[in-house]
Amino acid sequence: EAAVTQSPRNKVTVTGGNVTLSCRQTNSHNYMYWYRQDTGHGLRLIHYSYGAGNLQIGDVPDGYKATRTTQEDFFLLLELASPSQTSLYFCASSKTGGDTQYFGPGTRLLVL
Amino acid sequence: GQGVEQPDNLMSVEGTFARVNCTYSTSGFNGLSWYQQREGHAPVFLSYVVLDGLKDSGHFSTFLSRSNGYSYLLLTELQIKDSASYLCAVNSNYNVLYFGSGTKLTVEP
Numbered sequence: 001e002a003a004v005t006q007s008p009r010n011k012v013t014v015t016g017g018n019v020t021l022s023c024r025q026t027n028s029h030n031y032m033y034w035y036r037q038d039t040g041h042g043l044r045l046i047h048y049s050y051g052a053g054n055l056q057i058g059d060v061p062d063g064y065k066a067t068r069t070t071q072e073d074f075f076l077l078l079e080l081a082s083p084s085q086t087s088l089y090f091c092a093s094s095k096t097g098g099d100t101q102y103f104g105p106g107t108r109l110l111v112l
Numbered sequence: 113g114q115g116v117e118q119p120d121n122l123m124s125v126e127g128t129f130a131r132v133n134c135t136y137s138t139s140g141f142n143g144l145s146w147y148q149q150r151e152g153h154a155p156v157f158l159s160y161v162v163l164d165g166l167k168d169s170g171h172f173s174t175f176l177s178r179s180n181g182y183s184y185l186l187l188t189e190l191q192i193k194d195s196a197s198y199l200c201a202v203n204s205n206y207n208v209l210y211f212g213s214g215t216k217l218t219v220e221p
Binding site for chain 2: 031042043048058100101103105
């Protein structure tokens with residue numbers, strides 16, 4: 001099974017703070033994804049990438065930037081965090097775009 | 113738009129069965145996946161269907177009707193540990209999955 005890791009697992013910041021969430025996958029998957037999950041909304045796609053240097057906009061991109069530095073590493077950046085970005089964030093990867101996605105353990109972010 | 117709908121909650125009894133429904137309305141269809149998610153944990157892949165009909169995988173079975181935009185996940189011989197949320201996800205354009213909000217299944221003794 002694919003190995004996807006995320007760090008940190010928990011993060012607390014203040015409004016206006018700068019946060020970077022990290023994701024690494026070690027199975028040479030091409031696609032990587034960032035989701036947020038909130039009660040009543042399910043998983044919502046923020047950004048995704050199909051390779052190093054590539055970035056695609058998802059359904060809820062406002063307030064988020066992302067960067068895919070290598071095939072393994074995908075970062076989510078919140079440059080001016082707001083309380084509305086308090087959520088559970090999941091990273092996922094897949095071999096191809098429509099393939100089964102494998103999820104990381106998640107990062108809980110609290111913005112005060 | 114891409115719509116994937118699931119009921120919020122479902123209750124059933126240990127030793128019986130539960131059917132988790134999913135309806136979708138998307139601009140294309142290239143397959144449908146089911147995931148299990150326990151509270152506070154990551155979704156875990158269960159099953160993938162792309163052809164109409166029933167796919168029997170033992171404890172979990174999945175049904176698909178593309179003409180009706182409908183799928184269900186059937187869990188048989190329920191155990192308490194099957195209590196979790198079940199997510200339906202549709203692949204409509206080869207690049208992304210569109211997830212439903214999930215159905216929380218509670219299995220009672």
